[in-house]
Amino acid sequence: MREAIVVGAGIGGLAAAKGLLDAGWRVTVLEEASALREVGAGVALGRNALAALDALDLGDAVRAVGVDALLQGVRTAQGTRLLRATEFDSSSFVGIHRTTLHRILADAVGDAEVVTDATVVRVHPGARPRVELVEAGEQRERVADLVVGADGIDSVVRAAIRDDLPVDPSGSTCWRGVVARRDDTPPGATQWYGAGTEVGIMPIDGDRVFWYVAARARVGTAAPDEHSAAIAAARGFEEVVRAHVSAEPEAPVLRHDLRLLPTGLRTFVAPGVALLGDAAHAMLPTLGQGAAMALEDAATLGVLAARDDVDELLGAYDALRRPRTQSLQRLAYEVYRSCLAVRQPVLAALRNGILHLVPTLAAEIATDWMLRWSPPRR
Numbered sequence: 323m324r325e326a327i328v329v330g331a332g333i334g335g336l337a338a339a340k341g342l343l344d345a346g347w348r349v350t351v352l353e354e355a356s357a358l359r360e361v362g363a364g365v366a367l368g369r370n371a372l373a374a375l376d377a378l379d380l381g382d383a384v385r386a387v388g389v390d391a392l393l394q395g396v397r398t399a400q401g402t403r404l405l406r407a408t409e410f411d412s413s414s415f416v417g418i419h420r421t422t423l424h425r426i427l428a429d430a431v432g433d434a435e436v437v438t439d440a441t442v443v444r445v446h447p448g449a450r451p452r453v454e455l456v457e458a459g460e461q462r463e464r465v466a467d468l469v470v471g472a473d474g475i476d477s478v479v480r481a482a483i484r485d486d487l488p489v490d491p492s493g494s495t496c497w498r499g500v501v502a503r504r505d506d507t508p509p510g511a512t513q514w515y516g517a518g519t520e521v522g523i524m525p526i527d528g529d530r531v532f533w534y535v536a537a538r539a540r541v542g543t544a545a546p547d548e549h550s551a552a553i554a555a556a557r558g559f560e561e562v563v564r565a566h567v568s569a570e571p572e573a574p575v576l577r578h579d580l581r582l583l584p585t586g587l588r589t590f591v592a593p594g595v596a597l598l599g600d601a602a603h604a605m606l607p608t609l610g611q612g613a614a615m616a617l618e619d620a621a622t623l624g625v626l627a628a629r630d631d632v633d634e635l636l637g638a639y640d641a642l643r644r645p646r647t648q649s650l651q652r653l654a655y656e657v658y659r660s661c662l663a664v665r666q667p668v669l670a671a672l673r674n675g676i677l678h679l680v681p682t683l684a685a686e687i688a689t690d691w692m693l694r695w696s697p698p699r700r
């Protein structure tokens with residue numbers, strides 16, 4: 323039986339483990355945290371993410387708990403409609419808490435050996451790639467036929483392919499919270515664009531609502547009370563936004579600076595090694611596609627893992643995944659530059675005027691391109 327080591331037990335790593343198990347591999351997942359858990363709030367899963375989950379036999383489990391989060395379009399801070407929703411496929415968006423999605427994935431990899439408190443420090447590519455790690459305080463080494471680097475934006479595995487790719491801090495930050503559903507909660511995922519500030523609200527499982535507030539901010543700053551800081555950042559938005567952001571959160575409000583990887587990777591693979599998810603193509607969340615891309619990567623790897631030759635598998639994986647994910651990385655950055663990064667009110671008003679003129683059909687075609695994906699044939 324061929325052996326794979328997956329580094330990282332986030333959404334991407336667990337999904338990759340599931341795909342490899344289904345293809346008949348023995349799988350070990352190494353996770354540096356002391357327990358399997360996902361940090362975060364809500365995530366919107368579009369048609370492409372659901373197709374990836376279907377390929378991993380998990381689509382129905384996710385649809386059973388997630389809620390319909392059909393895109394409702396984009397509004398100005400005061401609520402004027404800018405871009406209409408893409409109404410052509412009402413079954414295409416599911417809103418779900420990230421911890422719920424993570425639990426479904428974790429439950430599905432029971433046949434893998436999952437090792438927590440295991441920090442990978444270096445990966446040596448080769449026909450039998452070697453992994454150096456610190457496991458429960460002890461230095462150890464493991465070998466396998468394939469190592470999958472699903473260790474997020476600050477990936478250590480990435481150094482086996484390229485070690486000089488700087489992570490870009492972007493200059494914006496994002497607060498996220500989960501609150502109980504309210505009478506005025508929009509029926510699907512809705513965004514509001516202000517000047518240098520953006521808010522999104524989306525229903526998720528458990529009769530809850532996920533909100534985020536993204537704003538320009540100095541890198542690495544923290545507020546004494548992040549919930550109050552998020553409320554202050556959303557001050558100029560319409561009442562429905564302020565009501566959701568200021569409602570009592572079910573857990574402390576999270577704050578993360580928004581970071582991205584440049585598209586400088588010429589390959590996602592080295593002998594015996596593949597990068598997946600944020601480790602390969604961390605993108606700004608402006609398109610809501612980061613987790614979806616990790617799921618697409620994992621489903622693709624799962625299909626290709628049936629091939630006998632690992633080099634051929636890796637070549638096909640790189641050819642299928644790199645062009646698409648790097649296009650979305652670039653697009654997410656362009657959306658960021660023309661929306662969240664626009665701080666001056668006059669320029670924001672100009673942007674709103676332009677967005678207002680974009681025909682619904684054009685928005686639908688762009689969204690359809692992004693969400694149109696299916697796994698390779700087995």
Ligand SMILES: Cc1cc2nc3c(=O)[nH]c(=O)nc-3n(C[C@H](O)[C@H](O)[C@H](O)COP(=O)(O)OP(=O)(O)OC[C@H]3O[C@@H](n4cnc5c(N)ncnc54)[C@H](O)[C@@H]3O)c2cc1C
Pocket residue numbers: 329330331332333334335352353354355364365366367440441442443472473474475476477478496498534578580598599600601605607610611612613614615616
């Ligand atoms: C504000 C915000 C909103 C977002 N909204 C959406 C959305 O609506 N839809 C969407 O699709 N995406 C969204 N995303 C993006 C999405 O969250 C990420 O793209 C996705 O979680 C990446 O998953 P991953 O498994 O690749 O990496 P991660 O989730 O970062 O997981 C990496 C794992 O590896 C472990 N690890 C790291 N280093 C090591 C090591 N050396 N050894 C062992 N283990 C290690 C970590 O502990 C972690 O468990 C959003 C992101 C942000 C910041």
